Amino acid sequence: MEQQFEPKPRPEIQAGIYPTEVIRDVAESVGITGLTDSVATGLAGDVEYRITLVIEEANKFMKHSKRSTLLPCDIENALKVLNIEPLYSPHPASSVPTYRRVPTSAGPVFALEDKEIDFEKALREPLPRLSKGPSYTAHWLAIEGVQPLIPQNPAPVDAAPIHQLAPAQPALNNNSSNPNPSSSTTIHPPVKHLLSHELQLYYIRLTSALLSPASNASEARQAALASLRGDPGLGGLVPYLVRFAAEKVSTNLSNVDIVDAMLGVVHSLIENQTLFIEPYLHQILPLLLTTLLTSSYPAPPNQHALWLRQKSASLISRLLHEYGSSYPTLSGRVAKTLLSALKGDQHSVGEIASRDVGTRMGSLLGLMAVGKHTAIRALIHDSGIKGISELTESLDQDARLQVVDTVVEVLIQVLPESKAAKVDSKHIENLCAQVCGSIITSHVFLKKPELASSIVSTLEDEKFVE
Template structure:
């Protein structure tokens, strides 16, 4: 006989499959399909229980928990059962159907609709949003809600009635806050060792070490604003001193030279972010460059320890050139603002010859177009030439202005040929120089015919004001 063997009944009965199908509205489920589904469900249960028992053994427990079953579901890539964690006690209720074995079901809590309607609705969570904010500015974290609050150190061994304890009053009756004030004063000024090394009376070795630190030390970022303010205040206080003579004047000029060295060193330091402080760099540079009191009528013998006014203006113009070269791309209006200030110092009436010398050196630092605009378009050349004539009549020294105007270096080993009055081309070049720059400058430039002719062509291309 070839009859099929009767399938062996499993633990999970086919009747349970039929009951579930009836609850879902499926009434025509055959017995063979129910037996097949019951066998598959039993296999899946064995698989989950076996996997969960591994987690029980690895946890060194003898009782299987719901967390073991959840881990088994995750291992088998099955969605876990939510709401039945180990922290939620389950309450089962026994139900006896009219026919068949008893059924155990979870006892649900009865909810009154009137109570639910009276309760406040659960707010809908806000959606995820993204916004930009400053995490830190110059190493300082802004106090905004997006950033974590600053850490407040805990005060150990604080008495219970510490709120009633007040610091002892001072002689004038106010409470003392000397430690806090002392700390604030120490932070609000540059390091004392650095300042003491940057004075004219300091040793050259200490001065060199301090400037080297300013050129390469990245740890100066916290005190950079205070160093900048110290330089600005030092330049202002030095230039305000009037009636100085002899050694005191020389000492002040050496101080100004050191302040320029400090600014130059800060600009050379690639580890410092100096852009926010450029507006504090320019006033001391331009003050030294354009202050007329730096000009001394009598000739001076400049030495390394006694910088002359022309040396200070040359130094300040070189610092200005470095500043513009490094930061003009970041701030396009920087060069135009500086040029406007220098042009006003060059052409305004009543300016001293030392101020005009500084303006010339500053325009040279800005660039070729600034020099052309100042000397030719604004007629600065004529103004400087007339001032030089009056200064010579008064016996004043004009070598600083002459050096500032000699922007065309002489070629070593090649003799200079002056303009020839008998040559029509040379005579036309001399006339163009005289009309554009004045007789004094024209005679000085005319000592080099090649340079004079090239400048004459530039003057002819520039429309001079009538």
């Protein structure tokens, strides 16, 4: 006898939170009547599931937006993710969508209002300007912690001298001293180069020793220069010392003692291997050219003034040798300035210096420091020595002797040895007189006759090159 099993009854659908009355009202609004309780309960549960799904997705948008409040935009984003037509939540006045009624055969249809463009008006309007393409440039943002005064960097707040800046102040103000807590915001000024208290004391004592009176100047100055030449950790003082030397030279050119001290400062800075002076060449070279070509020194035969010019030329030669490879145009620019001074160009060196024999001697020494080839071209081929010889005619015997001896020493160092055997020929003497002038030619034949042959052979080589 077979046993018959009756099918199990389906479990009743449990009602959720969403009310079934709303389902019946919606069904009646679309013409569905007689909706049973089980169907209404099932539809209410499905609606509740869909609403929960939308809220969970909206919750994700809220959390990713770092908010704790659910906004209408989160609901719209969730509907878009679930591929459901989004509802139109409140929008700003500028973004409220507008519609226009479009009549069709099936009835009116409402579509979004598109902005109409008048082609004639659009064609008459001028084309917008093209934006400039990207460009790049290089500048010194900071040099050893110091921002240079260039247009790309912020300007300093105060106009105090750069070597009198106060020590660094605390970054934040004390809020307890401010009676109004709401206005306690601190405005930080642009970065300035501030010296520590120890470096400020060192700077004051160093400058005092360099400018000390003549009674004890020698010992104090030598000690200061020795310290500057060998002490490490003075990188922060380099810009201040360079500016100090430039200011003192420009205001005390007639005082050879102070100029001597400032040249010692520059020499010590170059000698100190722990210092980085390359960024300050644009300040050091004008200082050295000024001390080399100035007409404010005592007139010849002052030995101290001649020694200052020789020292300046030596420092220029060292800087060109060390940094000429990094700056290929440096030697040419210095040589151009020296050539203008040798020719007596008033526009370059001034009216007084153009007639000063000391300036011509300085340019002579400077050209020798630039290079032998440059000096030979300027002195022999361009007859630079002849201009010096003409200026010596108005000098007394001692001054003339110093100038001529300096010219002869330079010629001995820059000219190659001559292969000519005859040095007393009339032809050689005439050519030397044309190039060097009568005074220097007579002095050459008197003290160093073989130098005349070197001058003539060099002159012939230059003519051959031309």
